[in-house]
Amino acid sequence: MRVAIVGGGYSGTIAAAAFARRGAEVTLVEKAERFAAGAAYSTSEPSHLLNVRARSMSALDEAPRHFRDWVEREGLGGGDTFVPRRDYRRYLAGIWEEALATGRVRALHGVAVAAAEGRLELADGTRIGLDRLVLAGGNYPSRLPLGLGVPPSRAVDDPWGPQGSERLRALAAQAGDLLLVGTGLTMVDVCLTLDEAGFTGRMIATSRRGLVPRRHVEAGDEPLPSPGPLPLRSLVREVRGTARRAPWRAAVDALRADSVAIWRGWSEPERRRFLRHLRPWWDVHRHRIAPPVASRIETMRREQRLEVIAGRISFAEEGAGGLGVSIRRRGGGEERVQVSAVVNCTGPEGDLSRVEDPLVRQLIASGQARPDPLRIGLDVDAQSRVLSSAGWASETLYALGPLTRGAFWEMVAVPDIRGQIERVAAAAY
Ligand SMILES: Cc1cc2nc3c(=O)[nH]c(=O)nc-3n(C[C@H](O)[C@H](O)[C@H](O)COP(=O)(O)OP(=O)(O)OC[C@H]3O[C@@H](n4cnc5c(N)ncnc54)[C@H](O)[C@@H]3O)c2cc1C
Incomplete structure (x- = not known):
């Protein structure tokens, strides 16, 4: 064959x-x-x-x-x-x-x-x-949404690709802050790459909810039994209940063995509801980062080299001092930042x-x-x-x-x- x-x-x-x-x-x-x-x-x-x-x-x-x-x-x-x-x-x-x-x-x-x-x-x-x-x-690879109005010369679309990582290193050597679109695992990779390359500017990362991947604990929690393939609503109730009695990591990991059966048991509207409302939460709790990586991200945030903003980019405009970007904060208010480039961290x-x-x-x-x-x-x-x-x-x-x-x-x-x-x-x- x-x-x-x-x-x-x-x-x-x-x-x-x-x-x-x-x-x-x-x-x-x-x-x-x-x-x-x-x-x-x-x-x-x-x-x-x-x-x-x-x-x-x-x-x-x-x-x-x-x-x-x-x-x-x-x-x-x-x-x-x-x-x-x-x-x-x-x-x-x-x-x-x-x-x-x-x-x-x-x-x-x-x-x-x-x-x-x-x-x-x-x-x-x-x-x-x-x-x-x-x-x-x-x-x-994904692309930055065209609607953001980021000119190609200021966009790093594929930070994993060979050109993208070269670009990141070049940006790290320059002055100026950077905007990272997306706050998940790709953002984590990009922050580490920039940090290793000696970047001294500010990394401003934004996504709708501003959720960042959680850390793995040093020794894994004892696995709990899976609740089995339940409908979405019952499953959410079950996981929330378990997470009140046991470490949340164990409650999330309990679903691992049955995750495919759970997904396949849901109707299309349930799957859509999950993607729309729960996916960002699932992603950061399920796909966690190694403790040393989490510590470095926390240090960057504490030192205000990395700022995470929950919000939406409303517009980007080329100006004399770089690219002016306006972010509408989730809780209200507008944040205006000036950056030298925008890095796509939205993932595959x-x-x-x-x-x-x-x-x-x-x-x-x-x-x-x-x-x-x-x-x-x-x-x-x-x-x-x-x-x-x-x-x-x-x-x-x-x-x-x-x-x-x-x-x-x-x-x-x-x-x-x-x-x-x-x-x-x-x-x-
Ligand atoms: C940055 C990153 C970190 C990750 N870390 C982990 C981790 O720590 N642990 C874990 O379990 N999973 C991790 N994952 C998940 C990852 O999806 C899997 O681990 C696994 O690498 C998926 O492999 P793949 O071969 O399906 O896809 P890919 O790794 O994307 O490979 C697909 C390949 O197909 C080639 N290709 C595509 N189209 C064509 C074409 N038309 N002609 C010829 N070649 C083509 C591409 O060049 C590419 O090399 C990570 C994913 C990413 C993106």
Whole structure:
């Protein structure tokens, strides 16, 4: 069986290994310089730590201690350590080398642009014959909303990309404050990058609610039993009740085992209500940051190098002293700031109509795929098979990882994706 995989981040790399183990002939296509890295693990910044403890970060579903053992062998710590993400890249590289050594995996550097009738096409004209196609395009870069009126010369749209991080370092060397749009995990990364690069100006971060990721505690709380797949309203009541009796982290983590079942049990209106009203709270409580990272962010806030404002940007205007930005505070009042640039920290783009990836566009335009109803990814069925514009599940086309959030919600981090990879490889092979 010939399997083509588009995307050589965590999902594509581990899927390649999983299919090769079963005997498939795998071609993995990656457009970036590096294989086995992707958006999360391309960073070389030592302060960018994993936001999950080593004991939970095994890349392989069948070997839960795989990463923890590697961490111990490398002398990086133990199961409770939050390892730098660049070290996780070294770990993934080892698995990738092993997959290549089987002789059943071929690495192709290029941009996948189109798929049809048993073949995949790359931008350079290469055609790959296939029996199965696995989409693992992952975290697509987002853009600052055009309506903000930030001129391109003052915008850093993709702080994870190689150009974006270069730009951040250049900005860090200049005088002038910076505006960060978004206050989640990307903001945390950007603050650390700027700090490491010696930035001395003020970082003003804004989002509608101004919520910042919470910290992991040093030793994890005892896990509580899951309340099971309840309707949204009952679940919120249940979690609030538990959080009054037990540490809130334990109440949130109790949902982990059943998060996919909970999401799939909700109706579309319930999912929409969750996204509209609860998502920002969920994100900061569920996707927490390592204690050393949290301490650095807290220090920056205490020293007023980082200011977090809950509000909405009402306009941005180019002036003599830089870009004048007006922020309408959530509780009322207007804040006017003068900045030298605006950094997009809104996180990956889920709405595929805004994604520039040619393959995603072609698959949707040709009716082979469609966005999910919530517009946070691609529509797939319970087996991760891509649904056509008419709603038919494909026999050959699968999707993995963050692309499948609409169907599973919590399918963004390694502990969730590794199980999906195994299920897809077992079903598709
Ligand atoms: C900054 C950041 C930090 C994170 N930290 C953690 C963490 O600590 N722990 C955790 O569990 N999860 C973390 N995550 C979640 C992350 O989504 C997963 O860990 C995992 O990396 C997802 O991998 P992926 O391969 O699905 O996506 P990606 O890593 O986004 O990889 C997709 C790849 O596909 C390639 N690609 C896309 N389209 C094409 C095309 N048309 N042709 C060729 N190549 C293409 C891209 O170049 C990219 O390399 C983090 C995510 C981000 C963004």
